[in-house]
Amino acid sequence: MKIKNTVKKPLIALLLVITLIFSVSNTILASKTYEGKEEVVYANLKYNGKVDEIYVVNIFDKEGKIVDYGEYSKVRNMISNEKITMVNNKITVTNENDKLYYEGKLKNQTLPWNISIKYYLDNKEYLPEDIIGKSGFLKINIDIKENKNNDKNFYNEYALQTELRLDSNKFKDIKTDGATIANVGKDKQFTYTTLPAEGAKISITSDVVEFEMDAINMNGIRLNINADIDESEITGKVNDLNESISKLDNGANNIKDGASTLNDGSDKLVSGANQLKNGSYNLNDGIISLKKGIEEVEEGLNELNDKSSIITNGSSQIKTTLIDIESSLSKVSLSTDSMEKLSSSSSKIKTAIDEINVGIDSLKSNTTYENYKSIMNKNGLDIDNLKGSNSETIKMLNNEINSLTQSYMEIKDVEAYEKEALELKNQIDKFSNILKLIKGNNAAISGTENYLNGLSSSISNLYKGSESLKNQYKLFDQAILELSENLSHILVDMTKLSNGINELNKKYAEFDNGINEYTNGVSEIIDGYSNIVNGANNLALASKSFYTGTNSLYIGTDDLASGINKLYDATEDLAQGTGEFKEGTSDIDVEIENKVDDILSKFTNDDSKTSSFVSSKNKNIKSVQFVIKTKPIKAKEAVQDDDDFKESLNFFQKILKIFGLN
Incomplete structure (x- = not known):
């Protein structure tokens, strides 16, 4: 022009x-x-x-x-x-x-x-x-x-x-x-x-x-x-034009090289997005399995809580029986039926305490973070591998965002690539949002680990108390059996026995209070565990959204890669065209001089x-x-x-x- x-x-x-x-x-x-x-x-x-x-x-x-x-x-x-x-x-x-x-x-x-x-x-x-x-x-x-x-x-x-x-x-x-x-x-x-x-x-x-x-x-x-036409001004402008054409050709080749790098990165990005999509699919399945396991644990806790009434009722009967014995002994009178009732009640309590201990032990095993990872692994999702893959994806997305930003800065002011610059800007924003989502996913995994570790620690403490209760009551039950047996043969020295029963009655009142505190603790665990169930439901919903998002990300990155491939093809055509333009205008000064001479000749x-x-x-x-x-x-x-x-x-x-x- x-x-x-x-x-x-x-x-x-x-x-x-x-x-x-x-x-x-x-x-x-x-x-x-x-x-x-x-x-x-x-x-x-x-x-x-x-x-x-x-x-x-x-x-x-x-x-x-x-x-x-x-x-x-x-x-x-x-x-x-x-x-x-x-x-x-x-x-x-x-x-x-x-x-x-x-x-x-x-x-x-x-x-x-x-x-x-x-x-x-x-x-x-x-x-x-x-x-x-x-x-x-x-x-x-x-x-x-x-x-x-x-x-x-x-x-x-x-x-x-x-x-x-x-x-x-x-x-x-x-x-x-x-x-x-x-x-x-x-x-x-x-x-x-x-x-x-x-x-x-x-x-x-x-x-x-x-x-x-x-x-x-x-x-x-x-x-x-x-x-007489002075052609120096024309030739000077033509020399400037040749320099500009050379710069244009160099710039076109630089854009082509950048587009080639961007094209290679887009292939890796599509592969990473596909892996992320597959991983999120496995994560979603694992979280569904975890949700079912948590619901099963909740059912077990409810059953355990239902048995608490047997323990408290039995303990109340023992306490009442001890009071009756104490009252009877105070009258220097002891009934064989009372002793049998005492032994039977103690045996029921021991059995219930054993069952509670087994349930707490099972609960302790099922609520550990390692067990959670094992369940997820059985359903096809390696949590540690997912966390590591998330970290790699975060690093890759950071690199890709930096690369896309650099490419965007190179072409954002080029009028011919206004549309491609807008698409790059949109992809940068999408990748930034995905980056936040993946970081949030890692934070959710870490939060789940901390929560389950804390819960497991609490249940471990509860199990220690339950184990101690089981061992102590085993000794107590043995003492009751021995007492009952001894009382069935020896009905002498009632004063000494009455003093022992009185002491036993005092100690059992403390034990009965511990039984009530234990059952109240189980009830509190159930109340707290409902938060875990709600969290599992929310986690399942978030996981589904995450999978949907990663699937959309994969589709978007695939479209982006296709667009980048077209951009690369266009930059190849541009570089070829500027090269041909440069070659074709290499002797334009001579052509212009000849054209001017031809025009003037008329x-x-x-x-x-x-x-x-x-x-x-x-x-x-x-x-x-x-x-x-x-x-x-x-x-x-x-x-x-x-x-x-x-x-x-x-x-x-x-x-x-x-x-x-x-």
Whole structure:
């Protein structure tokens, strides 16, 4: 784009010169003093641009016998009465004046340009004579092309200026492109310049009232402009452009390398996301199994709590029995039935304490963190491996976030990759959220470990108390059995026995209080364990959400990898394109210089001789000028007969008409 703008600068100056030349061309032709023949070609066109007739005014600036050549249907002397002889296309005349002007009507009715003019009213094509006086939306299209049946030198070396004059009272809201616009009285004058060897497509639209239009005029002259263009500014800009192209190529290759690294990382990320998805699936299954195990432990605790009433009731019976014995002994009376009842109650308590001890031992085994990991492992999830994998994934995500951030910073200000930059930014945010989720997952695993270790410690302390209670009661039960046996044989020394029973009764009151505290502790454990059950339910819900999130993450990373692959392919194409662009523009300075020389060659004087438009036999041609016009589009009564008009001109008016100054 810079190249085009740079080349256009000298061309703009040339066009200004061309416009100036056209505006004074007739005066220049009239003021030249060098010797030679001049030809002014007058062409009258039909409304549609087809040639109607062509006249050539031949101008000589010498006296004496003049010989000229041309295929004319008729000739006439325009300024004197000297007879002109025409035999076999050879024209002979003896000129007694300083200048000779003679006119010839050409047999060959062709011009260097094929001109087509079309008229449309309200988007429908009409012959112009059919819309005279009508109103509507008018469009005029003028198409100028090379006439390949004519001498191509004129098309390649002559510029053509097209001029339309529109009455501003009749034509409103006039629109066109590429015209020089001027106000000429009440008319708007539109001038279009067609350079040598170039055609033109002219279009002009307007709202018209009672359509009429003056003739369309065209002037063609050969451009002889000596121009010395300083190309240093252009070449300097081109050198800057080459440096920029080199930087662009290097940048494209750097982007390609970065995209390659990003592409490799995306494959690892997809693999890691897949592992995370599979791990979260196994974790979810393990947590479901854990939830079931915790619910089973809760059922066991409820059963254990139900048996607490047997212990407390039995202990209450023993306590009541001891009181009865104490009361009976105080009366020095002991019943064998009471002793049997005492032994039976003690045996029931011992059995219940043993069962409680076994239940607490089972509870202790089932609530350890190691047992939790074992259960999870049986269901396909290694907690330690998951925790380690989470740590590796955290590290990998941190690295990937850093890599994506670096890539994002590289392309965020590149307009062509605005969409890819937005996708990278969204992925960075997603990965940051996933990173928080995985860190939270590790924190949940650590919290579960701490909670289960604390619970296991509490149950271990409870088990120690239960074990101690079992051992102590075993001794107590043995003592009761021995007491019962001894009492069944020995019913003597009742005072001593009564004192022992009294002491036993006091001790048992303390033991009964311990039994109540123990059963209350079991009840508190059940109340606390309900929190574990609720936590397990919440953990199961969170695990399901985590699995859903990791599955979405895997899908997203797979889509991201696909997008990064496309980005990498695009950067490869970009690098290849910039490389080809760099290679293709390596000699652009030479090409521009040649192009400028080629353009200037159309306008500069290359000292080539001007050819005669009439006949190749004519030599020493100073200039050839074309004056082309259409008929004015007017009502019949407003159009003056052209031949009558010619005949009414005096000599001075004829000279002015030759140069278009009348």
